[in-house]
Amino acid sequence: MTDQELLELAAKAASLRISNRLTAGGLMVCSKARPSPHKWNPLASDSDAMRLAVHLDMTTRFYGNACAQATRPGGPAAYETVDYSGGDRMAAARRAIVLAAAVMGRAPSPRPCSRPSSTACDDQLREADHG
Structure with missing residues (x-):
């Protein structure tokens, strides 16, 4: 899946309306809270990513110097x-x-x-969860 496809699905999850796809990456989006189209790229923007995580009730965690995890606790994850x-x-x-x-x-x-199978991240996650 391309980054653009990921952004479009993430925008859908966040109930954002896509008004334009930017060739340089990102989308022009609008919402009820922000009706004027504005650039949105949570892959490149810390603030867009944080707003997305908060809107979708996500938590993020880090494991050592190798893994970042985002999850939606409580209910379907x-x-x-x-x-x-x-x-x-x-x-x-x-x-x-x-x-x-x-x-x-x-x-x-x-x-x-599904979680990726047999990666260094999986090994660190198991260690963190069990000991």
Whole structure:
């Protein structure tokens, strides 16, 4: 799935109306709270990602220097983990938030997504949860 497709699904989950797709990345969106079209790209903007996470009741967590996770607690969960292996923690958090939001945007109601199998992130998650 392309970044643009992820953004469109995340916008759907957040009940944003897409008014234009930007060739440089991102979308022009509007909502009831903000009816004038404005640029929106939570993959690149910390503030857009934070607003998206808050709007969708997400939490984010980090595991060591390798994993960022975004999840929606309490009820059906959209769960995404991004391996960043010591790189940009903010970019990893933004991507995890957008991935989880895209899962929510795929269906009328949120549903769990599958976790990646056998990755370094999975190993760290198991260690953090069990010890």
